[in-house]
Amino acid sequence: MSKVLIVADVFEGELQGSTARAVTCAQDLSPDSVDVLVLSASGSAAEAAAKIEGVTKVLSVERAENEHPLAATFAPQVVAAAKQNDYTHVLGPNTTFGKDLMPRVAALLGVGMITDIMAVNGPHEFERPIYAGNAVVTVEAPGDQVLVASVRCASFDAAADGGSAEVEALSLDAELPSHTRFVSADTGGSSDRPDLASAGKVISGGRGVGSKENFDIIFSLADKMGAAVGASRAAVDSGFVPNDMQVGQTGKIIAPELYMCFGISGAIQHLAGIKDAGTIIAINKDEEAPIFEVADYGLVGDLFKVIPELEEALG
Amino acid sequence: MKVMVSVKRVVDYNVRIQVKGDGSGVNLDGVKMSMNPFDEIAMEQAVQMKDAGTAEEVIAVTIGPAKAEEQLRSALAFGADRAIHVKTDEEIQPLTAARILAKLFEKEQPKVLLTGKQAIDDDANQTGQMTAALLDLPQATFASAIEFDGDKAKVTREVDSGLETIEVDLPAVITTDLRLNEPRYLKLPDIMKAKKKPIDAMSVEDLGIEEAVKLNVTKTAPPPEREPGVMVEDVNELVSKMKDKGLV
Numbered sequence: 405m406s407k408v409l410i411v412a413d414v415f416e417g418e419l420q421g422s423t424a425r426a427v428t429c430a431q432d433l434s435p436d437s438v439d440v441l442v443l444s445a446s447g448s449a450a451e452a453a454a455k456i457e458g459v460t461k462v463l464s465v466e467r468a469e470n471e472h473p474l475a476a477t478f479a480p481q482v483v484a485a486a487k488q489n490d491y492t493h494v495l496g497p498n499t500t501f502g503k504d505l506m507p508r509v510a511a512l513l514g515v516g517m518i519t520d521i522m523a524v525n526g527p528h529e530f531e532r533p534i535y536a537g538n539a540v541v542t543v544e545a546p547g548d549q550v551l552v553a554s555v556r557c558a559s560f561d562a563a564a565d566g567g568s569a570e571v572e573a574l575s576l577d578a579e580l581p582s583h584t585r586f587v588s589a590d591t592g593g594s595s596d597r598p599d600l601a602s603a604g605k606v607i608s609g610g611r612g613v614g615s616k617e618n619f620d621i622i623f624s625l626a627d628k629m630g631a632a633v634g635a636s637r638a639a640v641d642s643g644f645v646p647n648d649m650q651v652g653q654t655g656k657i658i659a660p661e662l663y664m665c666f667g668i669s670g671a672i673q674h675l676a677g678i679k680d681a682g683t684i685i686a687i688n689k690d691e692e693a694p695i696f697e698v699a700d701y702g703l704v705g706d707l708f709k710v711i712p713e714l715e716e717a718l719g
Numbered sequence: 720m721k722v723m724v725s726v727k728r729v730v731d732y733n734v735r736i737q738v739k740g741d742g743s744g745v746n747l748d749g750v751k752m753s754m755n756p757f758d759e760i761a762m763e764q765a766v767q768m769k770d771a772g773t774a775e776e777v778i779a780v781t782i783g784p785a786k787a788e789e790q791l792r793s794a795l796a797f798g799a800d801r802a803i804h805v806k807t808d809e810e811i812q813p814l815t816a817a818r819i820l821a822k823l824f825e826k827e828q829p830k831v832l833l834t835g836k837q838a839i840d841d842d843a844n845q846t847g848q849m850t851a852a853l854l855d856l857p858q859a860t861f862a863s864a865i866e867f868d869g870d871k872a873k874v875t876r877e878v879d880s881g882l883e884t885i886e887v888d889l890p891a892v893i894t895t896d897l898r899l900n901e902p903r904y905l906k907l908p909d910i911m912k913a914k915k916k917p918i919d920a921m922s923v924e925d926l927g928i929e930e931a932v933k934l935n936v937t938k939t940a941p942p943p944e945r946e947p948g949v950m951v952e953d954v955n956e957l958v959s960k961m962k963d964k965g966l967v
């Protein structure tokens with residue numbers, strides 16, 4: 405019997421898409437129930453979670469301390485909620501939110517944790533990547549302990565909307581620390597572009613793009629194609645684009661239908677982020693670039709010539 | 720202040736690992752081993768604090784086999800004053816590692832524990848957070864900038880939405896991300912000096928901690944292979960392939 409609790413990823417009052425992906429992962433456990441815990445200061449995140457198909461119940465904890473997702477503040481609440489209802493599984497998304505929070509939850513519960521579930525083989529057997537995705541291990545967790553894990557969002561489609569779960573206001577007996585305080589957030593201004601983590605098409609650029617100014621041609625092509633924009637670590641380190649655009653082992657792991665990259669060599673750490681992409685297209689001026697070993701379609705050429713030609717051909 | 724840094728011996732980031740044919744693990748015979756790159760960033764941070772006069776003492780810690788002394792010697796060459804080697808030939812999972820680090824933290828009473836945000840072998844991304852939880856301390860993960868101010872630290876974190884800055888009371892656990900700094904190249908004189916610095920060796924049993932129940936790895940497999948791709952001649956051919964697949 406599996407009773408699953410999913411910790412919702414809420415940012416600035418809004419439910420993030422990763423939550424619905426964790427719900428899909430939870431369904432693979434053949435659960436008796438899938439509850440979603442929403443910790444927030446106020447807002448509509450709990451109602452949004454109630455609409456996800458397959459959710460049994462939403463537990464909503466509204467308190468001022470929950471305005472920003474600080475792991476030190478959230479973890480005692482997740483632990484209290486997990487104990488209160490004897491959940492067998494506590495899952496979070498493997499976004500920076502879940503990566504920060506879930507190990508803290510596991511340690512407080514005194515159990516090990518499975519990071520980055522990519523497949524569910526049974527209620528206590530999972531597959532996860534190691535070595536930047538260059539190997540996949542099957543892991544068995546003890547059946548007599550609560551299981552804490554994070555879900556690799558790229559491996560699970562988002563559960564559809566259409567549910568109408570009950571929202572229960574939960575009051576928890578949890579003492580919250582004051583030693584960790586939110587100061588500020590810098591989201592680099594809002595953009596109308598699709599979200600990199602969930603976009604169907606992603607266009608990305610690497611060191612070969614050369615400069616922040618040159619990156620405009622990547623943005624322009626992406627806008628033309630309705631794609632999100634990503635980057636390699638080298639492009640981020642060089643200051644061409646902000647850190648939240650990094651794709652790879654230590655950036656975002658994505659699974660778009662189309663991944664098209666320009667001026668990226670294809671280091672294993674970068675490839676770790678795009679292994680699940682549908683079609684990979686690489687444009688690089690060096691025919692020996694390792695990216696061509698994984699690309700479905702490769703084109704040797706100068707990106708500054710190729711992009712204008714592409715824009716023209718795409719009309 | 721006193722700073723503790725925990726470092727891990729892992730397969731060098733440039734190595735393309737091979738999965739063993741019988742599915743029992745990854746082939747580590749004769750493979751180049753190094754300090755986890757994120758831990759190098761943590762070491763660099765600690766040593767910069769020493770250079771700036773913020774830190775008086777830097778202690779490097781590792782949990783691992785006898786050979787992990789190489790990584791401790793690197794940490795000492797970076798500029799750590801002394802090192803602690805918790806020796807074990809067993810695979811230590813994050814919760815047990817956290818219990819060991821928490822015990823050492825209680826013994827040494829540093830103001831800050833620095834460690835990499837993840838080790839590039841198991842990619843677990845857990846140990847720092849778990850150690851903070853066990854000690855009931857603040858955690859600041861994925862740090863790309865750290866500013867100390869008396870008994871507090873302001874830490875800028877790399878998160879999915881961009882950057883987030885938080886303030887933590889010290890002592891605290893901070894895990895380091897790629898853009899915090901660029902680790903220095905170790906120079907021969909520093910490597911020579913490191914040979915004379917003290918390493919305190921002990922076993923897991925010496926610390927009297929309870930090992931966590933293990934997650935059991937039953938199989939290791941190569942990742943699913945992608946179909947081999949093709950090279951196209953020009954943009955027109957590329958666009959027609961994309962159209963065939965319904966991608967544009």
Ligand SMILES: Cc1cc2nc3c(=O)[nH]c(=O)nc-3n(C[C@H](O)[C@H](O)[C@H](O)COP(=O)(O)OP(=O)(O)OC[C@H]3O[C@@H](n4cnc5c(N)ncnc54)[C@H](O)[C@@H]3O)c2cc1C
Binds near residue numbers: 655669705708839
């Ligand atoms: C611990 C660790 C974690 C890491 N995590 C990540 C990660 O998450 N994501 C990540 O991406 N990297 C990561 N890296 C870095 C990774 O190893 C590579 O250094 C990085 O991916 C290289 O980026 P790049 O391909 O843009 O640059 P380069 O390797 O320098 O490649 C640039 C490419 O551009 C091509 N080029 C140049 N000019 C043109 C032109 N005009 N037209 C067409 N092509 C051109 C060149 O031929 C070259 O192939 C990590 C490294 C470490 C050590």
